[in-house]
Amino acid sequence: MLADAWIIAAKDLRIEWRSRVAFNQLAPFALVVLVLFAFALDSQQTVLAEATPGLLWITILLALVLCVQRTFVTEGAPGLADQLRLSGLDPAGIFLGKTLGVFVQLVALEILTFVGAAILYSTEFGSVGLMICTAVAASVGLAASGSLYGALLLGVRGRETLLPLLLLPVVAPVLIGATSAFQAALGTGDVTLDQAWRWVGLLTAFAVAYLLAGVFAFGPLLEDT
Amino acid sequence: MDLTTIQLAVQRQTPSYWGYVLTGYGAAAVAIGGYVAHIVRRGRKLSRQVPTDKRRWL
Amino acid sequence: MTSIDTGLAQVRTEVEVPRDAPVGTGSRASRILGVVTLVLTAVGLAYSLIISPPDANQSNAGRLLYIHVPSAIVAYVAFGVTALASVMVLWRKTEVWDLIAGASAEIGIVFTSLCLITGMLWGRPIWGVYWTWDARLTTTALLLVLFVGYVALRRALAGTANRAKWCAIAGIVAAIDVPIVHESTNWWVTLHQGQTVRLLGESEIGGSMLFSLLLMMVAGLCGYVWLLLVRFRVGYLAERVDEYAFDEAIAQRRAEAASQQRTAAHPDTPAHRDTPSDRADTHRIATASTSTEVD
Numbered sequence: 001m002l003a004d005a006w007i008i009a010a011k012d013l014r015i016e017w018r019s020r021v022a023f024n025q026l027a028p029f030a031l032v033v034l035v036l037f038a039f040a041l042d043s044q045q046t047v048l049a050e051a052t053p054g055l056l057w058i059t060i061l062l063a064l065v066l067c068v069q070r071t072f073v074t075e076g077a078p079g080l081a082d083q084l085r086l087s088g089l090d091p092a093g094i095f096l097g098k099t100l101g102v103f104v105q106l107v108a109l110e111i112l113t114f115v116g117a118a119i120l121y122s123t124e125f126g127s128v129g130l131m132i133c134t135a136v137a138a139s140v141g142l143a144a145s146g147s148l149y150g151a152l153l154l155g156v157r158g159r160e161t162l163l164p165l166l167l168l169p170v171v172a173p174v175l176i177g178a179t180s181a182f183q184a185a186l187g188t189g190d191v192t193l194d195q196a197w198r199w200v201g202l203l204t205a206f207a208v209a210y211l212l213a214g215v216f217a218f219g220p221l222l223e224d225t
Numbered sequence: 226m227d228l229t230t231i232q233l234a235v236q237r238q239t240p241s242y243w244g245y246v247l248t249g250y251g252a253a254a255v256a257i258g259g260y261v262a263h264i265v266r267r268g269r270k271l272s273r274q275v276p277t278d279k280r281r282w283l
Numbered sequence: 284m285t286s287i288d289t290g291l292a293q294v295r296t297e298v299e300v301p302r303d304a305p306v307g308t309g310s311r312a313s314r315i316l317g318v319v320t321l322v323l324t325a326v327g328l329a330y331s332l333i334i335s336p337p338d339a340n341q342s343n344a345g346r347l348l349y350i351h352v353p354s355a356i357v358a359y360v361a362f363g364v365t366a367l368a369s370v371m372v373l374w375r376k377t378e379v380w381d382l383i384a385g386a387s388a389e390i391g392i393v394f395t396s397l398c399l400i401t402g403m404l405w406g407r408p409i410w411g412v413y414w415t416w417d418a419r420l421t422t423t424a425l426l427l428v429l430f431v432g433y434v435a436l437r438r439a440l441a442g443t444a445n446r447a448k449w450c451a452i453a454g455i456v457a458a459i460d461v462p463i464v465h466e467s468t469n470w471w472v473t474l475h476q477g478q479t480v481r482l483l484g485e486s487e488i489g490g491s492m493l494f495s496l497l498l499m500m501v502a503g504l505c506g507y508v509w510l511l512l513v514r515f516r517v518g519y520l521a522e523r524v525d526e527y528a529f530d531e532a533i534a535q536r537r538a539e540a541a542s543q544q545r546t547a548a549h550p551d552t553p554a555h556r557d558t559p560s561d562r563a564d565t566h567r568i569a570t571a572s573t574s575t576e577v578d
Contacts (some may be wrong), residue, residue, distance in 0.1 A: 145456075152453055158439050165435060166453065169428040170460045173467040180471065202467055209459055217452045220373060230342070241337070242344040242408045249347045249404045253354075253397055260393050261510070264517050268308035271520035279523045281310075281516070282379065 001093040008097025012071060013104060021070055022105050026063055030113045033059045034120055048121045050189065051184035054186070056117055057175050060142070063109050064102075064171070068146040071102055072154060089113050095147060095218035099211070103143035110135050127185045130196055134181040137203035139176050144210035176202045179211055308516040316509045323502035330495035338492070344408045349495050351401040354394045355423065360507060361391030362426060362461070365433070369454030372447050378522065381447035384454055386514035388433050390507060395427040417568035418468040425464050429457045442525070 016022055037055045041047045046083030048055075114131075117123050125131065149167045153159040177199040183197030193198075272280050331349035338345035369386035371377075402420060403413045414420065436453050440446040 045528055137537055148456060149453075152436075152456075155435070156439050160439070162432075162435060162439060165428075166432040166457075169425055169432065170457060172425060173460070173463045176467045202463070202470070208431050209463065210456075213456055213459055217456070220448055221452060239340075239342040240408070241340050245404045245408055246332075246343050246346045249350060249401045250328075252400050252404075253350050256397050257506070260390075260511075264514050265308065265318055265508075268513065268517045269306055270521060271517065271524050272306050272308070275520055275523045275527050279527065280520065282519050 001090045004089040005096035005100060008094050009100035009104075010073025010100035012098065016101070016105065022067065022108070026066055026070075026105070026109060027112050029066065030059050030063050030109055031116050033062060034113065034116050038120060045122060049123065052117055052121050052123045052188065053179045053186060054175075055121075056113060056182065057138075057178045059113055060106065060110055060138075061168060061171060061175060063113075064106060064142050064146050065081055065167060067102055067105050067109070068150040068167070069160065069163060071098060071105075071147070072150040082088060091218040091222050092215040094222070095151070095214040097212075098147040098151070099140075099143045099214065102146055103139050106139045106143055107135065110139065125185070126187045127193065129187040129201070130181060131195070133200050134185070134196075134203065136177055137200055137207055138174050138178040141203060141207035141210055142171055144207060144214050145170055148210060148214045148217060151218065173206055177206070181195070308513045308520075313509060313512050315506065315514070320502060320505040320509050320575065323498060323505055327495065327498035327502045330491060330498055333453075335491040335495045344405055345492075347401045347405040349499045351398055351405060351513060352496060353500045354398040354401065356500060356537070357503045357507045358391055358395040358398050358423070358426065360504070361387045362458070364511070365391065365430075365454055366458035369451040369458070372451035373455075376447075378447065381510070382515050382518040382522070384451065384520055385434075385437050386511050388430055388437070388454075389514060390510045392427065392430045392434060392501075395423060395430060398423055398429065416472065418465070418472045421468045421472075422461070422465050425468075426461065429460065433457060478528055 034055065037051075037059075038048060041051065118125065122164075146167060149163060149170070153162055153166070156162060180189075180191050181196040181199040181203070184191040184193050327349070335346070335349075339341045364387040365384045368380045368387065371380040372384060399420070402423075406415065407413050433450065433454055437446070437450050439447060442565055
């Protein structure tokens with residue numbers, strides 16, 4: 001299972017590296033969203049500074065939707081899903097591989113977005129360890145649930161609008177958790193550090209739940225009755 | 226002042242809010258009634274297109 | 284006249300249509316349940332609107348809770364049924380469970396929306412605002428969005444072979460989310476605001492108010508079961524219509540092919556000999572539809 005996961009993840013990341021879609025399009029998209037927030041909130045430094053955790057994670061959620069669409073667009077090509085199934089790769093491994101691919105792209109985007117926020121919103125980063133743990137836990141959960149829904153909607157008409165409708169409500173707890181933890185890390189809001197670590201616990205639980213769900217659901221998903 | 230007087234005083238000063246109540250009950254009637262009408266009508270329309278022996282699960 | 288299609292037509296016209304062949308979704312069971320629900324609702328309304336007194340603190344706005352609380356209960360029951368039915372679809376792989384899941388989700392949308400609307404209409408006079416971000420309201424709002432997404436997926440997948448399986452997976456994945464959402468919104472709220480606002484505030488509920496609430500709850504649950512039954516039958520009929528239209532198309536095509544062969548073999552025979560019996564057959568089905576009782 002893990003070897004198969006590695007094959008899929010390597011394939012996706014290699015495609016990404018060669019075409020640089022994430023680099024050329026998703027990264028600028030994330031930065032544009034940050035700028036739009038500044039416009040929307042009237043560029044008042046106090047408001048932006050307080051809202052930074054939330055704005056950061058909303059940006060990441062929006063980028064997640066695009067990232068998942070992109071990751072599964074190659075698989076949506078007719079016949080490719082069948083090829084995947086017949087290739088003998090373990091479905092759970094395919095899921096983990098897809099998740100790993102999305103996770104890596106998300107983390108890269110997050111680093112970029114956080115740096116962007118540091119510059120645009122003049123944020124000061126406090127507890128970096130907390131931030132890293134939060135980002136990792138959140139990203140695993142986002143990648144897992146994203147891959148699950150991305151595969152679910154393969155070949156469904158209207159999937160461009162269905163994916164956000166299905167995925168974003170499901171990852172709302174990740175938004176709440178990551179935002180609260182970041183509030184503690186950045187010193188905005190009134191979340192204390194131990195509360196923040198409880199939130200990281202919740203994010204981990206979410207990640208585990210959706211990793212398990214994906215591992216079990218991918219088999220039935222890919223097989224044709 | 227005893228409790229009854231206070232309660233009466235509160236009741237006199239609190240508006241009756243019947244507007245909200247009737248809007249709510251009306252919305253419930255419309256939503257549920259509308260949905261019932263919709264599915265019953267749809268059921269009849271569909272069952273006419275199916276031969277009689279295939280219309281029910283049990 | 285031993286060709287296949289004419290033989291079939293003869294058999295069909297000889298079958299007697301049973302007297303109580305149902306049109307629509309009524310049946311003895313559903314009618315009894317429907318009457319019970321209506322009676323309970325009528326008595327419940329009488330109690331809610333007239334017999335029970337206005338609340339000491341909330342005045343008549345409290346009457347909205349007689350709809351708000353039961354519809355919340357029905358909404359969560361509907362959600363539970365959809366989740367359970369989704370698991371059963373993957374386990375038993377029968378069409379029945381898929382139809383139950385879909386029916387329950389639609390009904391869930393109706394009652395969740397109703398719960399939120401009555402909640403807002405109650406909140407405005409009592410709290411002064413239409414909405415507040417407490418854990419219960421937020422979870423219910425998210426429940427509505429999850430339901431809507433699920434039904435949207437069902438519609439998008441309509442007619443595809445694997446719909447039941449994929450919707451079941453989507454249903455289970457959404458169901459996993461609800462406890463996580465509930466927990467996280469609880470923590471989130473206690474961080475910022477303190478406990479969830481109690482619906483009844485300082486008042487104690489008792490007497491006719493409690494009875495009204497219980498009546499409406501029972502009426503709501505009976506109504507849910509009735510709606511589930513009817514909506515299930517509608518879903519079942521929809522599946523049969525698709526199947527039947529498909530079978531009809533195939534039978535028709537075969538009839539055409541056979542009659543073409545016959546015209547080729549006997550060029551003088553009129554090609555449409557079997558048409559009168561087909562007409563008699565559809566006529567019999569049509570009279571059956573119009574003559575049976577309507578629910």
